[in-house]
Amino acid sequence: MALMEKRFLKLQSLRLMAAGAVISGCLMAGSAIAADAEKTVSKKPDYALQPEVKAFIDDLVKNEKFSRQELQDVLGKANKSDRVLELISRPAEKRLEWKGYRKIFMTQERIDRGVTFWGAHEKTLSRVEKEYGVPAHIIVAIIGVETYYGRQTGGFKVLDALSTLSFDYPPRSKFFTKQLKEFLILAREQKLDVSELTGSYAGAMGIPQFMPSSYRAYAVDYTGDGQSNIWKQEEDAIASVANYLRENGWKAGKPIASKAKVTGTKYEKAVSDSVRPKKTLKQLEGSGWRPVAVLPEASKAAAFKLEGDKGAEYWLGMHNFYVITTYNRSKLYAMAVYQLARDVKSSYKTSVPKSGKTVAEKKPL
Template sequence: MAIFSKNNILALTAGCLISTVMMAAPVPEGEQKASGEQSSSKQTASSEQKASYASTRPEVEAFIKDLVKNEQFSRNEVEAVLGKAQRSDRVLELISRPAEKRLEWKDYRKIFMTDQRVNEGIDFWLAHAETLAAAEKEYGVPASIIVAIIGVETYYGRLTGGFKVLDALSTLSFDYPPRRTFFTQQLKEFLILVREQKLDPHELTGSYAGAMGIPQFMPSSYRAYAVDFTGDGQSNIWKQKEDAIGSVANYLKENGWRAGKPIASKARVQGTKYEQAIGKTVRPAKTLKQLETAGWKPVNVLPSATKAAAMSFEGENGTEYWLGMENFRVITTYNRSKLYAMAVHQLAKEVNTGYKTAVQKKKTDATVANKS
């Protein structure tokens, strides 16, 4: 499997929570409003906005010089690309209020734990069972987790985005100071990527944060982790489900996934010290034995030497207490939110149960048919 050149910038995936999300395909019905809003803003953009990414702006000039000096671009080609990029106020609006910071778990969960998303996940697994089995074998990542991430990100490739990636990344690079460094690097990676893959930078669409394709990779993650799982010489995460499946598995493995190890366990708490054990991050820092002295006990049977992070979530029926292991932390490298990781974990479990039931039913039906 051909893996593109690596870097250490982690993915920032936008998910499909607030408005539009992700790719260069016809915009699905569910995204018509938001993408229409973006088109409208383009049509009414002032001449000043349309020229806002010209080299007369110091930060744009510095960006161009960097590409010319360090990445062997010509000034003319960079200016030609950026000259067509347009600022998107909608992008700036969405990036300022991500759902992971606005919603409690009880509301966030409702978005992803629906019968439709679970059933479509089962269908996706059945349709791509061979590829998912191959990815699980090669990378050590469970098929259920791969399916769940694709399900959370783009509804199994159905909602892949309606924002032009060039517009989104240019807007966030030059008109969103809080994350300028990150997004300027992503814009740079994007321009290198389209040159490598011989793609049209003006045609590719994705999320408001510039995440692309079925797995919603940022440009740096595409270049670092996308794989050619079909053997056709290109890692096409926009159109090929096989490449998307292999790429998600490779991403998780490269970010520390531990094959066969637990992800998370619900916990019971007691005493007066248990809240003090809840940290600010999901990085496992204490063993279960240490956490037990603080009043935490996993519902699942796990070795006492297992390291975990104590977490609380505001659920439908009150506070839920969970213990997240290293693989839970790895999921958060895809999207730095414990809500996101918990959604992936729980969706994976539901889809896994449904898939096994569907496979067993197929076997039973086949046996009955053969006997008759």
């Protein structure tokens, strides 16, 4: 892939949060999503006859060498989903504070299932960590937050979701039309049946919940079977998450975040809406911020405040914390990944006896 095209696809993937694609889907059980998807499909519109769809088809025929008849047949099968439009208009994560968000993703069951997932895929995770420089526990946590380790990948047909949002949701039509285009291209490249693929209400797909542009840019065929199958191949999904983080700037061995203590009267001024680390630790310390963990003096961080169960929590996010937010542009999301990763790693270490088998392997959940 040409460098400029890859950068463009990367930029598109960074807009994942703006699309509201991932976390809201995780807040609902997969079976409930599937039921909703089936119940709320509107009377089928004839998308192929709409002017904007004709222009979309013209573009793919001219620039991507698609068959016009093929596209008309595919889009003729697409259904408008009122449920998709309902969900995209009120993403659940925007209504939550950290204390509520944490209760959803930091459960003992999710931690235990993370240990089980790690035990089942220990060899793959170990190889991927060495090859990509991304820690196994971070990969496990992202998959755990995204889809409960592959259990909740979404029950909406991707073709329906993306067609609905492309042609019946004007506020984000440009973004989703691009994603629909990427989806049709990747289906051709990977020899996938577009009418069968399922995902979230916004078209995020598979175990790692990749949008189509992210799939084309970062999905990995780790099994070597000729297809990057992030729906059913955990090995492909694991490597794809690692590849995504590495390509978006993950720095191996570097810190992620630290809780902080604040003093004085200037600390509030250092709080930033952005999680991009811009200030040095020395600058932050001058404003009354002191990390609880030992961090390299040359580190840069972003200071932010979260509302926890016991009141305000103060945190410093480092470069790798920011990289996690490229997966989903929310500091709550990144904090859930960070804390779940930490707890899964701790539990995994204590569950590996001398036999080399995890407790989870011996006694399934």
